[in-house]
Amino acid sequence: MKKRRKKRVLRQVTARYLARRLGLSQSTISRAFTESASIHPDTKERVMNAANSLGYQPNIIARSLITRQTNIVAVVVANLTDPFYPLVLDQLARRIQSNGRQVLLFIVPGGKRVDDVLPSLLQYKVDAIVITSATVSSRMAAVCATQGTPVVLFNRYVPGLKTAAICCDNVAGGRLVADYLRMSGHRRPAFIAGEPDVTTSLDREKGFSARWLEFGISLFAKEVGGDFSYQAGYNAARRLIAGPRKPDCIFFASDVMAIGGIDALRAARLRVPEDISVVGFDDVPIAAWPAYELTTIRQPIAEMADAMSDVLGLETPKIKQPAHRARFFEGTLVERGTVMKRVGVSLARI
């Protein structure tokens, strides 16, 4: 009986009740629950202890109607099956959370575009939207702008789209791979693309093929995976090596594709790197495993996530509207075991 009564009382604990009980003002109670508010630490602790033992929680949702901030940042992801995106999500979420905000996660269902799901996210009056592994149309970017909701594309940019973007310099990455492969003595370079119309894949190809052309060599072969998956890499590599003349190196648009490709080459009794060298892009943890030891371009995810935090002002009380421009970050080459140093070529020559 006694227990039941206690429960009923707990449900009714309000800021007013808490304030009266502690002999404090309601505004002091509110300040105790506001990360950035000025309040004596002892007072804050008293409020917190009382709130915990009485089961009081401020209603952030109600408060958001007054402050016009929900302290929620939406993160839109199209694909969690590529191991690169859980890494990205992890980094983004930690940045957002460490400043007292929460992540509203939206996974774009297969066959739907971000444009289709954004209206439902906007209903939640999130403070900002970060879109990764997918992009929006200029029409939808305009809708967000109209509503005053900042949008940041992460690991994507759309030339001409009026929105902030944070991206690895994929053109430079592609050039770096070409330099490294040429320096190691390769002469018949192939490229395997991911989704054909996505800037990450297009830019990696652009840098790669342009750099080879500067050396007087045009791409020996090219295949399109269709998506960035293991299976797409596997199938594209099979098609690429079907003919009698084979490339001496393959640059894949992503690590997981490259790993699928290595397995396809091995299944065809081709040795990596002795017969064909392979380079990936991303540096996911699997790339370092001894079964693959994949040479790849490491994306500076932590640095890019810091930039996301910067442009949105996550460390300040109020999220800001970032400048509508793309910021690019350079990847670094991670040398492992999938590129052959072909004889007769001095590494110092380039």
Next chain:
Amino acid sequence: MKKRRKKRVLRQVTARYLARRLGLSQSTISRAFTESASIHPDTKERVMNAANSLGYQPNIIARSLITRQTNIVAVVVANLTDPFYPLVLDQLARRIQSNGRQVLLFIVPGGKRVDDVLPSLLQYKVDAIVITSATVSSRMAAVCATQGTPVVLFNRYVPGLKTAAICCDNVAGGRLVADYLRMSGHRRPAFIAGEPDVTTSLDREKGFSARWLEFGISLFAKEVGGDFSYQAGYNAARRLIAGPRKPDCIFFASDVMAIGGIDALRAARLRVPEDISVVGFDDVPIAAWPAYELTTIRQPIAEMADAMSDVLGLETPKIKQPAHRARFFEGTLVERGTVMKRVGVSLARI
């Protein structure tokens, strides 16, 4: 000039304005934006078209104060680096989203417990909390109960804890592995644990070792990884095979640990499965890759995610408080290439 004016007007579009413009009532506008409300499809389309072109969005946050539902379900994850958990998150998020709700994602920072982060989540008045790859104390479960927020543990359960849980039957999975290894002629079974005090690992070990005891065989060796990572599996396998007498099979508490283990065995010039058989648990995509071809127990994640949806009533307008009990789902054995069929043993004998 004209453009600027248009922008200012768009910011002010309210349900009232929209209703007047369309000659409809405000309640019709509201019903158009409520998934489960009764409204003629033509009317709904008219409202949606007008809303889109005028940039109107209902404020779900404000509405939640009246309906006492935020349509937000929190998902708490401790670890996204194990490839099993992105799969789980993907399945959970799709179930939650497909019913017009959103996922508030919380990644537990290293060194923090779910208990530390739950109070901050409760402030958002979420409709329910799903906790995966981590658990809560009974004290915190009580706080959630006091607030009336349903909690579901996913892929975890805590005996005696008053909360709903959805879990693979890890004891049965461990027994299944023992049966299969014995049937294949193994006699010196070893187990490599993940985190030593987590039920998933404990139950897999319990079923595995108990079943071997029923055959009159006690565990030949056991190691503790410390966590469920690739590196933990690698290091534990190295310790396990350091002595002169080796097990003839190793059951790892997770796939990623098993893959780390296989790499450790190979580095020590032991062949899998000829010298030592290996079995994992989860069936992550990597398990099927030709570099590993890992025999493992497949967790029925889709079925488990359906159960999560069921117990919370996600397909109904209002989320319900689930019964405080654990529901267990059976895994299935996926035979691949890491278990040796040792000679002289008839597979039909068990």
